[in-house]
């Protein structure tokens with residue numbers, strides 16, 4: 590499989606409300622996304638968001654996923670794209686340095702040799718964009734992926750609930766950055782949303798962005814906890830106004846994690862922020878995304894709603910601990926027509 594096939598088979602998409610570059614079927618070169626500086630908290634905008642129509646979002650998602658027909662030959666290309674846009678994650682209470690090292694080895698060599706040869710991608714470097722770990726494993730991860738171009742993401746700020754004093758949460762970010770994390774996934778205290786304490790939420794995220802320095806900031810909303818789609822939309826806007834580089838759905842620990850209608854509401858917020866400011870914000874659905882099939886639904890959603898640039902790791906990530914295993918199985922099926930047991934696909 591050549592790189593031409595990989596890119597061309599992702600097809601074209603026209604999103605008229607985005608600028609030519611965003612609508613064009615050309616990947617955005619690494620490092621060419623202008624970083625979101627944030628803006629003032631626009632309470633007028635927040636007040637103008639009355640409600641979000643859940644059934645309209647659900648209808649749109651149903652249309653997108655039903656209409657989707659990625660030809661069998663192109664599916665492998667899309668699945669490789671899903672891998673390139675993945676934050677390969679381990680966030681377990683029994684994580685150890687050894688387990689994290691094994692995960693990093695998997696990130697560096699994500700596919701078995703026979704699959705690589707079968708797909709003809711020996712010359713390609715297709716790897717997850719980042720490995721995502723708890724703070725104590727940042728240094729180990731940095732060491733394990735050194736020289737590979739894989740980013741190191743740390744969940745900081747009292748993940749997954751965010752219920753620690755702000756000073757403690759900021760110190761945690763600073764410690765992760767000192768240890769070499771170049772991406773920081775922070776959680777918001779959900780109570781600030783329930784209480785509509787937008788100014789306080791904004792101030793906290795501004796302080797987190799400052800603590801990140803050059804490290805990119807992904808703001809996890811914990812959407813399954815936020816009760817309404819309006820809350821999701823408003824928290825998304827506040828996070829972007831405060832300078833988030835990415836907005837992310839979930840921690841993987843809520844009872845409801847990433848869902849397509851909620852993702853669509855966040856994607857629409859990204860579009861609205863772009864129309865207001867001209868800045869392109871990344872999106873990271875996370876939690877419960879474990880099958881290749883569902884990953885394709887998300888990729889189609891991104892491409893149809895925002896355009897081709899949101900199929901690049903600079904603007905799109907899956908947060909996922911087990912998706913890579915299923916993608917590898919599907920790629921094997923694509924090549925051989927049958928599945929092997931999960932344990933043949935080594936994971937940490």
Ligand SMILES: O=C[C@H](O)COP(=O)(O)O
Pocket residue numbers: 678680721839840841842875876877878879908909910911912
């Ligand atoms: O941010 C990533 C999530 O914690 C991963 O969730 P998952 O284990 O359900 O894939």
